[in-house]
Amino acid sequence: MTQMQLDVLSQVGLDTAYVAGNVWRPASHHVENLSPDAENHLLNLLHDTTTAPDIRRAGVVVQGSAGMGKTHLLGWAREQIQRQGGYFFLIDLTSSDDFWSSVALSLVDGFLRPGPGGHPQVRTMLRRLSSHVDLPAPTRSALVGEAPLSRADVDQLVDAVRDYAPRLSTKCQEIVRALALLASDDDNLQDLADAYFLSQVESDTDQFAEWAIQPLQRTAESISLNILEFLGLCGAVVVGVDSIHLAVMSGWNRGVSQAASITLDEVAHGLAVLHDQIRRGLLLVAALPATWEALRDRLAGQLTGRVDESVTLHGVTSETAARQLVAGRLGQQFHRIGFLPPYPTWPVKPTAFSTSIGASARALLVAVDHHIRECIRTGEVAELEQFNFGTHSLMATRTESAIPDASADLVKLDRRFSSYRRDADVFSAMSPSTEDVTMPQLLAAGLRAWVAEQGPEASTYSVDPPLAGKPIIHARLRRMLDIDLDIEIDWSFRAIASRDPRAALQRIRMAAVACGLSVPNARHRLFILRNVPWGGGPKMQEAIRAFTEAGGETLTVDDEDLRILAALNQMINEGGPHLGAWIRARRPTQDVAILQHALPAGD
Numbered sequence: 001m002t003q004m005q006l007d008v009l010s011q012v013g014l015d016t017a018y019v020a021g022n023v024w025r026p027a028s029h030h031v032e033n034l035s036p037d038a039e040n041h042l043l044n045l046l047h048d049t050t051t052a053p054d055i056r057r058a059g060v061v062v063q064g065s066a067g068m069g070k071t072h073l074l075g076w077a078r079e080q081i082q083r084q085g086g087y088f089f090l091i092d093l094t095s096s097d098d099f100w101s102s103v104a105l106s107l108v109d110g111f112l113r114p115g116p117g118g119h120p121q122v123r124t125m126l127r128r129l130s131s132h133v134d135l136p137a138p139t140r141s142a143l144v145g146e147a148p149l150s151r152a153d154v155d156q157l158v159d160a161v162r163d164y165a166p167r168l169s170t171k172c173q174e175i176v177r178a179l180a181l182l183a184s185d186d187d188n189l190q191d192l193a194d195a196y197f198l199s200q201v202e203s204d205t206d207q208f209a210e211w212a213i214q215p216l217q218r219t220a221e222s223i224s225l226n227i228l229e230f231l232g233l234c235g236a237v238v239v240g241v242d243s244i245h246l247a248v249m250s251g252w253n254r255g256v257s258q259a260a261s262i263t264l265d266e267v268a269h270g271l272a273v274l275h276d277q278i279r280r281g282l283l284l285v286a287a288l289p290a291t292w293e294a295l296r297d298r299l300a301g302q303l304t305g306r307v308d309e310s311v312t313l314h315g316v317t318s319e320t321a322a323r324q325l326v327a328g329r330l331g332q333q334f335h336r337i338g339f340l341p342p343y344p345t346w347p348v349k350p351t352a353f354s355t356s357i358g359a360s361a362r363a364l365l366v367a368v369d370h371h372i373r374e375c376i377r378t379g380e381v382a383e384l385e386q387f388n389f390g391t392h393s394l395m396a397t398r399t400e401s402a403i404p405d406a407s408a409d410l411v412k413l414d415r416r417f418s419s420y421r422r423d424a425d426v427f428s429a430m431s432p433s434t435e436d437v438t439m440p441q442l443l444a445a446g447l448r449a450w451v452a453e454q455g456p457e458a459s460t461y462s463v464d465p466p467l468a469g470k471p472i473i474h475a476r477l478r479r480m481l482d483i484d485l486d487i488e489i490d491w492s493f494r495a496i497a498s499r500d501p502r503a504a505l506q507r508i509r510m511a512a513v514a515c516g517l518s519v520p521n522a523r524h525r526l527f528i529l530r531n532v533p534w535g536g537g538p539k540m541q542e543a544i545r546a547f548t549e550a551g552g553e554t555l556t557v558d559d560e561d562l563r564i565l566a567a568l569n570q571m572i573n574e575g576g577p578h579l580g581a582w583i584r585a586r587r588p589t590q591d592v593a594i595l596q597h598a599l600p601a602g603d
Contacts, residue, residue: 005381009347009372010452010580012333013462023075023090023240024113025465031324034361035069038062038311042077042284049282050084050236059275059283059306061292064313067362070286073313074240077284082115086236086281087125091274093243098513099270100220105472105513107227108197111182112469119144120469122183125234126157133160145185151211154180158212165233172226177213179230187433190470191503197223198509225277232279239274240284245291264298271295272302283307315358322353325361326368337575347375348384355386363389369459376580377456413582417567424566426559430531432498436474439495439529440466442562443475445569450589450599451477452580472507472514473526477599488523490515491598495529495557501537508543517550526552527598553598561592 032039045060062070078088089110093102111122119127123144130140135156142153157180158173174196182193192207198220205215231237244267275283285307287295292310316322327344334341343350348368356364364387371384428434429442444466451461464476478490494511498504508528511517516524528547534540534554544554568588571579589595 002381004577005347006376006379007577007579007581008334008337008339009381010376010584011337011575012330012372013369013448013451013458022465023071023078023242024467025075031321031328034316034321034325035073035313038073038313039076041311042073043080045282046077046080046084046086046236046238049081049238049280050086057282058309059271059285061307061310062284062286062313063289063292063310065288065360067360067366068313068315069361070313071242072361074242074284074286077238077240081236081238084236086238087115087121087231087234088113088238088240091239091241093241093267098220099266100224101513103224103270103274104197104220104227105510107224108182108194109472109514111179114469120183122179126179126183129161129234130157133157133164135160143180143183145183149180149184149186149189154211161233168233169226169229171218171222172229174213175223175226175230177211181211187503188500191500191506194506194510195502198506198513199223200506200509221273225273228274228277229279231281235280237278237281238284239278239281240286241271241274242286244285244295245288264294268295268298269302272306275306315360316356316364319353319356322356322359322364323350325364326353329365330368337577339577346383347371347381352384352386355388359387359389366459373456373459376584409578410582410585413571413576413578414586417571417582417586417588420567420570421563424563426562426566429562429566430495430497430529430557432503435495435497436470440471440474442565442569443493445572446565446589446592446595447475447477448572449568449583450592450595452583453587453589455584472510474529476515489525490523491525491527493527493529493594493598497530497532499532499535501535501540504534505540505543508547512547512550512552517547517552522551524551525598527594528552528554529557529594530554531556555594555597557594561594564588564592 042060045057049057062073064070074090078090081088087110089107091103091106093099111125112120115121115124117124126143127140130143135143138147139153139156141147142149143157154177158176161176162168162173178193178196181189181196184190192211196208196213199218208215228239271283271285285292316325323345326348330341330346331344345353348371359367367387367389368384371382375381428438430439444463447463451458451463454461460479462478462480464478466475473492473494476490476492478488481487481489492511492515494507496504496507498507511526511528515526517526526547534544548554
């Protein structure tokens with residue numbers, strides 16, 4: 001029994017770092033009484049946003065030290081506003097030298113994120129808007145990707161929106177046209193929209209003209225503000241801002257005080273402008289207390305009255321909340337594995353939570369995760385009796401000693417792995433039409449297996465969940481360096497199979513900005529996976545040069561790598577009580593060349 005329990009624990013991963021990408025995941029483990037005051041206050045504000053659209057509200061700052069649940073609260077706010085028929089956008093400040101490029105990219109990314117029905121927000125928005133302005137049914141279908149899109153369809157939409165909102169600026173009408181292209185089911189039109197939103201219009205003048213879009217170079221700030229202008233027509237909107245401290249710290253890390261000052265000024269000024277441009281919605285900023293204090297000191301006059309209402313998150317305030325948090329996280333994992341634990345918080349005794357009061361949610365989960373890793377390391381299942389935060393000496397009661405891994409069970413998994421590896425489909429992963437669906441799943445499986453192979457260090461790593469739709473990057477591995485300051489390093493991967501120079505160029509540029517690779521930065525690495533030449537155009541060569549100088553790298557992927565990743569993906573999806581032991585014993589990612597090249601050497 002103990003060996004099976006160890007195998008189960010080896011497959012448990014608690015995602016102790018709640019990263020920005022998790023904002024878009026369903027909060028199935030949300031604990032309602034973890035921050036009741038903050039949630040009740042935000043609920044009232046969100047209700048007012050949807051019922052009293054003409055009242056302009058000050059932005060809200062959600063403050064709390066690292067691990068208190070700021071990013072989680074943003075995800076909760078997303079679910080609330082979308083349930084009420086509104087929209088959510090997350091500004092992830094990963095590019096510290098260019099605030100507005102991060103904003104523009106984040107807004108476009110938000111349009112492609114799903115709403116409650118699973119449809120991208122841009123299609124939900126255009127469906128509601130085209131219905132509101134009473135466009136014909138065939139036109140509405142074309143505008144949401146259900147039929148081929150024509151210039152006449154877009155013209156009808158723009159004309160109807162102009163009649164509905166005569167004061168809408170000409171540039172904002174162009175935004176409407178570009179959003180119609182983004183919502184289409186045509187990859188080429190989506191790439192054209194991406195080029196517009198990234199201000200990369202110089203090589204596609206004829207194609208832009210076909211859709212009545214002026215091929216003029218525009219700043220990321222002007223595009224962002226026009227997008228926000230358009231959103232004011234569409235319903236209630238919550239714009240969340242996260243990772244400010246990482247943007248500021250990137251400036252400090254460059255070792256130039258002036259760079260840090262410019263970053264602070266840009267962020268503070270940018271937040272003030274964002275607030276002023278949000279016509280019907282709420283600006284919600286998540287920040288460490290020290291970061292917010294630095295911003296207020298820099299530009300207090302601009303932020304006062306705009307972003308000055310504060311909600312502070314505190315640590316765990318009750319045993320009940322702590323038990324619910326841990327039981328919810330563990331329960332998800334146990335359900336996936338198919339394991340019924342002796343009690344919901346196993347292997348943490350219910351009485352242990354009396355010693356968790358005051359700890360952050362992350363510290364609580366880190367302690368549980370560390371205890372599980374210790375069980376695996378020692379080969380003995382133990383029940384945690386009390387928490388002692390800040391040390392690794394957690395009080396535990398040991399149970400019976402574990403028996404050695406059952407070799408017969410591992411041999412069965414060897415056979416399954418060999419069979420899946422032999423029969424794997426490797427074409428779809430590096431095909432332009434299917435890479436966005438297949439590659440995120442394969443890379444996530446490979447990264448999860450790689451983390452499991454790291455032994456005691458595994459708890460410092462986390463893998464971003466695979467993204468649906470048209471993701472800007474296909475996978476990201478993170479390692480937490482300082483849990484108190486939320487400092488991490490990350491490795492991102494993006495497959496680009498398209499031979500079309502414009503499409504490939506847009507994917508490189510968008511991935512670089514999304515990963516914070518616009519300037520050399522040792523904390524961010526981006527690996528482009530590509531098996532065909534880039535082409536010799538000057539713009540492409542300049543983009544590759546800039547990408548490489550900033551720390552990016554292009555890797556080829558052979559079929560054996562893809563076969564191993566596909567086999568791992570199938571095995572992880574199937575689960576099983578001995579899978580964790582098999583991964584630790586066989587270390588299958590040691591044969592995946594792209595991971596061995598890109599990631600740090602393991603144990």
